[in-house]
Amino acid sequence: MSETASGLLQVGLLIAALAACYLPLGAYMARVYTSEHDNGVERVLYRLMGVDSKADQRWPVYARSLLAFSAVSVLGLYAMLRFQPHLPLSLGFPGVAPDQAFNTAASFVTNTNWQSYSGESTMGHLVQMSGLAVQNFASAAVGMAVAIALVRGFMRSRTDRVGNFWVDLVRGILRILLPMAVVGTIVLLALGAVQNLSAGTDATTLAGVHQTITGGPVASQEAIKELGTNGGGFYNANSAHPFENPNPLSNILEIFMLLLIPVALTRTFGLMVKDKRQGYAILAAMGALWATILVGISTLEAGHAGTALKLAGASMEGKETRFGVAASSLFATSTTGTSTGAVNSFHDSFSALGGGLTIFHMGLGEVSPGGVGSGLYGMLILAVVTVFVAGLMVGRTPEYLRKKITPREIKLVSLYILTMPVVVLAGTGLAMSLSGPKESILNPGPHGLSEVLYAFMSSANNNGSAFAGISVNTGFYNTALALAMLAGRFVPIVLALALAGSLARQQAVPGNAGTLPTHRPLFVGMLVGVVIIVAGLTFFPALALGPLAEGL
Amino acid sequence: MSTTTSPLDPRTSPEGPPRMSTLTPTPTAPSRVQAGSLDPKMLLTSLPDAVRKLDPRVMVRSPVMFVVEVGAALSTALAVTDPSLFAWSVVVWLWITVIFANLAEAVAEGRGKAQAASLRRAKTETIARLLRDDGSEQDVPASEPRLGDHVVVEAGEVIPGDGDVIEGVASVDESAITGESAPVIRESGGDRSSVTGGTKVLSDRIVVVITAKPGESFIDRMIALVEGASRQKTPNEIALNILLASLTIVFLMATVTLQPFAIYSGAGQSLIVLVALLVCLIPTTIGALLSAIGIAGMDRLVQHNVLAMSGRAVEAAGDVNTLLLDKTGTITLGNRQAAEFIPVRGVAGEELADAAQLSSLADETPEGRSIVVLAKTAYGLRERQPGELKTASFVVFTAQTRMSGVDLEGGRQIRKGAATAVMKWVRDQGGHPSDEVGAIVDGISTGGGTPLVVAERTNGQPARCLGVINLKDVVKEGMRERFEEMRRMGIRTVMITGDNPLTAKAIADEAGVDDFLAEATPEEKMALIKAEQQGGRLVAMTGDGTNDAPALAQADVGVAMNTGTSAAKEAGNMVDLDSNPTKLIEIVKIGKQLLITRGSLTTFSIANDIAKYFAIIPAMFAGVYPGLDTLNIMRLATPESAILSAVIFNALIIIGLIPLALRGVQYTPSSAASMLRRNLAIYGVGGILSPFIGIKLIDLLVSQIPGIGR
Secondary structure (H helix, E strand, O other): OOHHHHHHHHHHHHHHHHHHHHHHHHHHHHHHHHOOOOOHHHHHHHHHHOOOOOOOEEHHHHHHHHHHHHHHHHHHHHHHHHOHHHOOOOOOOOOOOHHHHHHHHHHHHOOOOOOOOOHHHOOOHHHHHHHHHHHHHHHHHHHHHHHHHHHHHHHOOOOOEEEOHHHHHHHHHHHHHHHHHHHHHHHHHHHOOOOOOOOOEEEEOOOOOEEEEOOOOHHHHHHHHHHOOOOOOOOOOHHHOOOOOOOHHHHHHHHHHHHHHHHHHHHHHHHHOOOHHHHHHHHHHHHHHHHHHHHHHHHHHHOOOOHHHHHHOOOOOOEOOOOHHHHHHHHHHHHHHOOOOOOOEOHHHOOHHHHHHHHHHHHOOOOOOOOOOHHHHHHHHHHHHHHHHHHHHOOOOOEEOOEEOOHHHHHHHHHHHHHHHHHHHHHHHHHHHOHHHHHOEOOOOHHHHHHHHHHHHHHHOOOOOOOOOEOOOOHHHHHHHHHHHHHHHHHHHHHHHHHHHHHHHOOOOOOOOOOOOOOOHHHHHHHHHHHHHHHHHHHHHHHHHHHHHHHO | OOOOOOOOOOOOOOOOOOOOOOOOOOOOOOOOOOOOOOOHHHHHHOHHHHHHOOOHHHHOOOHHHHHHHHHHHHHHHHHHHOOOHHHHHHHHHHHHHHHHHHHHHHHHHHHHHHHHHHHHHHOOOOEEEEEOOOOOEEEEEOOOOOOOOEEEEEOOOEOOOOEEEEEOEEEEEOHHHHOOOOOEEEEOOHHHOEEOOOOEEOOOEEEEEEOOOOOOOHHHHHHHHHHOOOOOOOHHHHHHHHHHHHHHHHHHHHHHHHHHHHHHOOOOOOHHHHHHHHHHHOOHHHHHHHHHHHHHHHHHHHHOOEEEOOHHHHHHHHHOOEEEEEOEOOOEEEEEEEEEEEEOOOOOHHHHHHHHHHHHOOOOOHHHHHHHHHHHHHHOOOOOOOOOOOOOEEEOOOOOOOEEEEEOOOOOEEEEEOHHHHHHHHHHOOOOOOHHHHHHHHHHHHOOOEEEEEEEEOOOOOOEEEEEEEEEEEEOOOHHHHHHHHHHHOOEEEEEOOOOHHHHHHHHHHHOOOEEEOOOOHHHHHHHHHHHHHOOOOEEEEEOOHHHHHHHHHOOEEEEEOOOOHHHHHHOOEEEOOOOOOHHHHHHHHHHHHHHHHHHHHHHHHHHHHHHHHHHHHHHHOOOOHHHHHHOOOOOOOHHHHHHHHHHHHHHHHHHHHHHHHHOOOOOOOOHHHHHHHHHHHHHHHHHHHHHHHHHHHHHHHOOOOOOOO
8 A cells, every 4th residue: 555545545544543532422511511410439539638519610729729729739740750669669760850850740741741861760650650641641631621711711701710720630631631541551551562560671782782561550550641641751752662562553552642632622612612613613623723734744744855865765763663754753743732742752753844834833832732621721712813813804792602802812912823823933933042052953954944943832831842953951941831831831820720710701792794704614714814824924034044944 | 862752853853954865975075184184295295293293102003113213223323333225225214114104194193183173163162141040131252151161152153162952943054063054943841952062153142051161062072082192092003913913923933043043054144134023024004004993993084974982982983783873864865745546436536536536635744745736646636726715714633623624615524533523523424435545545554654544524514534545764865775774784674663663674674674662761771772782682772862862871872963962962973064864884895895804914914924025035045955945936136136025115105005004994784794704805815925926026126236136
């Protein structure tokens, strides 16, 4: 089968699988977040935490709860990493250095999973399972909670309550992520991923080299890594490692898992605002962006310009022969579009323009379809901006989902869309102005700039994938990237929650013929245009000196 | 409207100028500056104002243009220390950009100033005749009378201040504020008692109680308004400013951080080039025109003879969901008119018409006149002149008899009037009205008309009914189309009337309004407004009576008629100088147009950036990375000419769009979706393409300059 045909087949299979799960999962999640009932386990948990599950919170309280929870998570994870030698199952690894521990703690709590370390040679099993994996669940549930709170802002009116953070968090973990992760783990195991608590197997290779092969609870970690759009691999090679991602089938399954919740959340949104067409419209915009980037990366990667690549028949540098160009492009598109950051190939080794597209894809703000929860609230925020400009063009005070977009909403939304570009550009600019951080760059010329840009883009967007080719385990990068991750995660979250509060307080306005319909292709097209143009205008100069300079 | 059939209603008043029947905007007085037109001379005359606005304290109000000014100042310093033809060219054009932006605002304000000047002429110093408690008069300067003072004004004198007539009737020339030369009647009591300072009494003598403090009169507010002095930013304008400011910050970041990248790439840029890039990227086009658009919007309202007390109200007008319209004078002509003669069996139509005409000859009410007119148009009956019927004695309508008529020579008596009254007369005169009459009467009532029964009695014979005249409310021409238009705009129209539900429904159906409120009292009207607002809708209404005031204040857009009472004018947030209730429709359009212009130019401004990148980025970096020259798709001559061309285009587009900003984007009522499609095609796609062409053309010229071109 030709590369193109197999690629198309995989995309077809992926879309069919997502379509099959879209309605039931979307409806299930809507029920989870709107249900009045707590199950037995939850009741016990709430009693232990001292939470009144029936009491909704005002947005500042919701935000404070979320920030407090995250702060405790960062501190807890930091302590665990620092005191690793004193914990069981440490495999004899030493404690993690302060800057790297801070970076890693920030990274996993912000759903970024940027790794400046190599998992198999740094983290013991206990830290992997009860530190990193727990945050894989918790940070994903936090993202979903924010998205649901924002949706509540649209669906409620004349109230100052946006939901209860603790309830949203617990339900997200217990009712959505945990059951799905169990199923995912079993399927991955069946496909050949490993799962044990082995301290490593010694082997002698054919060439006579002595090697220790680390085992571990890989499959269970792998499932939530994709489902929660976390992306932090058990192994440094991430999903390119055969223990994490053994074969093409597990590869397509992993892509499916990382797209599943972000895609289905648009259905949940449509159901909760009682207008399913709005959910389809948001999904259509996300899908259009994803498809555009996929076509771009696939074409560029399959293009294999240059003599060497022509002879080889494909640009296979940095790609696994198990997967090939098409499956690598599909994975790269999906992981940079979902803020996952898992990789099955080395983006650093992509063609200059193909690699540039992965940077640009993150620069869109992770909305195609974005991380669990963060993709939905990110896209809704961009929809508000689009509605504002479009609404003015039809001569009415703009409204979205029957809520008016007043100066207060625009203020919050403007700050939201401002945050990520400012963090990315300031971080990259700083790194390029200081001599120390510049020395970390392993490739000279424009490619080096791409590497630094990628690192900050990945961190500020909570993606976590790395371009590599840059030594990031330095004091500067560990600290700067950790700060970028924290700012890129929590500033937008607080703004999104403030927006939820502001919308919930408003009286819903009735629609009429003068109201701009936000479910039609025209609006979807404009939304896609706004996302691309805003990101394009922001990052064009930087991209011009990086990937474009290298590739043109 | 307080009372739909009030005899004081100016629209039914025979002396009153028939201003209400025009649906088209009243022609404005010649002294007015025409909306939308931009006299190129104005650009020149406004130049000094534009330069004066360079004051940073003024500039800071527009964050986008403030950044440009700072950038221009910075570049000037750099050009002084490191002069070159290119540097100075960029500096000059950066300053031109700022001045063009100020020019847009100055021109918009200048048009208002011209109007203010003509208003000030009306305020020329006059003498007020203060009426003391003891009845004596004292001459004082017009600015002297305080709140509650009484002044006397006689024919030929100018009314010294806003107030209410408390004694007398006078015809007043209000052309100074309305631009309408026909005089209007002002009289004590009722809804036509308010007078405006600066207007002139043409006849008679009135006593006016002053209701406005000096300096806060209607004309003062009007002057402040057209001059833009009291202009406050509207919510949407504030929101847009926030968005533009945040885009400016993003582009500032992109430009500032570009320098370390450039240095790393071995192509560090001069600050002037970076400033040029920044100015081209930030949304200067909309930033420059934003305030001009707002001023021009208010100006357009003034052109339509509407004074908005706040810009917020104008913007709210664009959002209106529900329009409350009074039936009388707005939807229907002021009076009912005879529409048809329905004879009973055995009576010819002509016979009925003839009798009806005879009975109406002395009837000077509009209803009576309309019967005579209908008799002529329907049956060709010539109108008899008074005196032609020598011994006729006319029976005048009274509230007790509820009928009128005529007693002719030879004992012929004709009566017409309310059905019950005339039937009783017939029975009293020995006649037996048939059931047929009752059926016709009921039919007319159900159809929303008013039946007038005609009966006669000749020479002592029993009286008999001849038939019935159908008096109908006549819906103004073109109303159905207007309401259709409103529906397309998404606005629901509700007719308010004192009529019974049956009549109201018939007229509502005929006019094509969406709903009606029959037998309306002021309380019910208020309740309706509140109910609509509870549902999140914005309500607009017109009114002129004192009892309209609470509803006018409650409505989101309350348009008071200038003929109305001071209380109504105080309560509303707009005053229509033409007192034309259908003006609401124009106001809604202007409100929408204002937003559309802002939105469209924002889209245009941002879309422009794409081409500017394609001009500037290759110019900056193709030297170190020759591959980037592929991005120079316009094939601009040199890096210098490319950057300069982009800057020049950026400045020229502002001046090019001033007329559009002042005139407003064309607005035709249609659904939101089709409007978006149209404006996106023009200003979005157009915004992407036009700078490619513009920059290329400018480059062709600029590259001829030695030192810039090759």
